[in-house]
Amino acid sequence: MKKLIITFLALMCTVAGVALAADAKAGADVFGKSCKMCHGEGGAVPNPNISKMFGVPIPILSSPEVQAKSDADIKTVITTGKGKxxxxxxxxxxxxxxxxxxxxSLKK
Ligand code: HEC
Known part of the structure; x- marks a missing residue:
């Protein structure tokens, strides 16, 4: 019986864990609203006008350079900005x- 309860609890934790995990699909919506105007569709077609205005190339988000960053680094870029x-x-x-x-999820 005790084993059953433990199994049940472990299962509940797994379900809760999945529900709490970051959701790339929801992230795609966020991206469409808050990032796409500069980074373009799928982060792969940077807006040339924005790039010109800032005077820097906008990195392709699927590139190895960007993908080499840690999740924490990317979070910091979003919350505090980076360069331009x-x-x-x-x-x-x-x-x-x-x-x-x-x-x-854009990583090739
Ligand atoms: C106003 C235009 C703009 C918006 C909006 C924007 N970005 Fe950027 N992003 C840039 C520019 C410009 C750079 C290049 C910065 C530089 O090198 O000075 C950049 C760089 C990055 C980088 C690479 C940073 C690095 O360390 O090389 C990541 C990752 C990134 N953006 C993610 C995002 C995400 C995710 C969003 C939406 C939440 C977003 N950006 C919204 C303009 C924008």
């Missing part, structure tokens, strides 16, 4: 994890 990229204040809480999961 301004902090994206509209993305908060679990949406940050979701959009990071989306950026990860």
């Amino acid at each position: 990229m301004p902090a994206v204040k509209t993305v908060t809480g679990s949406s940050i994890d979701d959009v990071v999961a989306y950026v990860r």
